[in-house]
Amino acid sequence: MHDVIVAGAGPVGLFIANELALSGCSVLVLERDQDPHPPLKELPLGLRGLNAGSAETFYRRGLLEAAMKASGADPQRVGADPEAVEAPDPRELSHFAGMTLDVADIDTAGLPFRLPSPAMEGFMTSLDAVTTVLTERASALGVEIIRGAPVTAVSQDDSSVAVTADGQRHRARYLVGCDGGRSAVRRLAGFDFVGTDPLFTGYVAQVAFADPGQLPMGFNLTESGMFLRTPLEGHLGMMDFDGGTFDRSKPLTREHLQTVLRRVSGTDVSLDEVHLASSFTDRAMQATTYRNGRVLLAGDAAHIHSPLGGQGLNLGIGDAMNLGWKLAATLHGTAPEGLLDTYTGERHPIGAAILDWSRAQVATMDPGPNAPALRRLVHDLMRTTDGTTHVYRRTSGLFHHYDLGDSSPLVGRSAPDFRFEDGTRLGELLQAGLGVALDFTDDRILRGAAQKWQGRIRYAAGSVRNSPGLAALLVRPDGVVAWGSERPSGLAEFEAAAARWFGAADE
Known part of the structure; x- marks a missing residue:
């Protein structure tokens, strides 16, 4: 019996499989299609855009260079100057309902704190390029992939899930459905899928x-x-x-x-x-929950919408990064109570917002006697500094926020790519798939506390370039800041945050 069965060998399914395998879980991927390189995934029909948030995610798992190479992307265009101290101004901006905007109109001073990193911009790619890179990583990590195996039956009990595919019965402790907008897993496991009907x-x-x-x-x-x-x-x-x-x-x-x-x-x-x-x-639908017992959904299996703005692949990659470490911790028995349920709690609102973003674009483009007036109004609003900045924040993938119950500016957001004086970057520390405790003080106040979560949290200490005045940070494996302190005496707060996200400390 495997730890997890993943239905679907697309980018989302493979990314989740890699996250689980990175943590030592045994993973079986069942893919409906026999051909790993179907023409629809290759250029030109397989053309997709990875936004800056997805580029950052690939960077944090050591996959950015391979993804850019497979996509023909220019590393100098995607990343910042290696010696830069401050984040460069954005160079790319998505459209809204076909309306192109001037990247120079973005109010960078109003954006959350960022630091330069190898992943500052998105880039164009193809589904084939992304799946090829992720398949190679899956093979290196020992993930088993069976192709030509569509899922036809799903059942679960208190301890496992049974999956029938291509006449064969497989069992695992959990099942993750990443099998697309017409997901068999979603249907067979009884998820509700609700939303709006199409206009085009x-x-x-x-x-x-x-x-x-x-x-x-x-x-x-x-x-x-x-x-x-x-x-x-x-x-x-x-x-x-x-x-x-x-x-x-x-x-x-x-x-x-x-x-x-x-x-x-x-x-x-x-x-x-x-x-x-x-x-x-442009049918826009979303599962009412992303978890039903031991079955979870991610990517298009959890939400579908029109491709306007190129948000679908990026939304799925975000699902995978959020779910992978939480499911792995649950399997290893180190997860605090309720950790797996935070997957729906955090990702469902992000998905709902992107579905609305898609609906708004469709409504703006819908032909009719009043459409030109609406488009002119939206166009005028989009061309303002506030409007352009809003579009950038909504589409770059860098500024999603999870409500973690802490009003600190960085908590619940993607962590800046802090760089220590020896050149080590936070993104590199995250490549092992563990949390990271960053101790910016000279007295190494968190060293002993962090060791209680050894194997779950990495510890790094030292001064960093262009720090925002923080004494310490705790960063989750998905790169989200879980806790931060401006005071060098926050041991109790650190331990509470570590227990909340990484379970009980080792004695």
């Missing part, structure tokens, strides 16, 4: 245009919908506000795609060939 049918395709000059590059809003062209050869995206009525079980023919393209573009453009195509909608 979307299409992404690789085509050959007879007359590509009729369609400008970029994101083009029209009176009937939207079409998108990128520099990737033949890459086409469309949104047709048909109420989501297209029967997505039907094959996507050249004739149908051409008809939709002519309608939304207002041209008589022709398609010579359709090499590959897929459809989607």
Whole structure:
């Protein structure tokens, strides 16, 4: 019997599997598809964006360099100057409903405290590139992956979960469903999935245009919908506000795609060939809880929404980083009571906010007699300093906040990448998947206390560059600040915070 079965070998499932294996758990991944490199995951249809928050997550597990290399990203563009003392101004900014914004309008002084790190920006990638990097790490960590094994039955009792896939029965102490928007695990385990119905049918395709000059590059809003062209050869995206009525079980023919393209573009453009195509909608749904007994959900299995703004993959990576260490601690018997339930408590509000962000963009783009006036209003608001800064905070992935019951500015937020005088960075200390106690005082006040959680918390002491005036910090394995103190006499507070997140101290 394995410790955990993960259903789905996409980026989210593989990331969770790696988190668990990093902590010494035995993991079996069951993947529905036989082919590890399906064409829909490769460029151009597999094009995705990892935001700065996801880049930071890969950095904290030692995977950033490999992910950038697989994606063809420029490390100098993604990271800060290695010798920088202060965080550079943002260089990239997502759009809102196709409205591009000027990154120079971001009020950097109003952002939470940050420090320079190798991961300061997001970058474009593909699902294939990300899954390849994560699969290689999973293999190195001893994760077992079975492909061509769709989940067909799930049952659980007080001590384990039974999963049937491809006629074989497997058992584990926990099951994590990462099997996509049409998750079999979600359905079979009885999760409620609620939300809003679609307003459009979307299409992404690789085509050959007879007359590509009729369609400008970029994101083009029209009176009937939207079409998108990128520099990737033949890459086409469309949104047709048909109420989501297209029967997505039907094959996507050249004739149908051409008809939709002519309608939304207002041209008589022709398609010579359709090499590959897929459809989607803006249906926005979310599981009411991410845990049902010994079954948990993450990624698209837990929430679906339109791809506007490129938040889906990043939301799933955040789920994986939050869940992995908590489930591992539960399996090892070191987790404090209720730790696993904080997964839903912390990630469900983040998912709900992103679903609303998606809905707001769809509403802004929805054609109709009042739509132009609404778009002009939103456009004017977005172009203000406050509006631009708000979009950056909502889409960069760097500024999510968990309410941990502490009003300190850093607590509940992603920790700045503190750099010690010897060059060691916090991101490097987190690569082992443990918590980190940072002691910035000369008298090493936390050394003895931190040793009580040896194997769960790493201890690092010394002065750091550009400290915000703190004496000590406790950082969770997911990089979130769990406790901070400006006073060099916070031992009792540290021990209470450590017990809250890492369980009872060793004698």
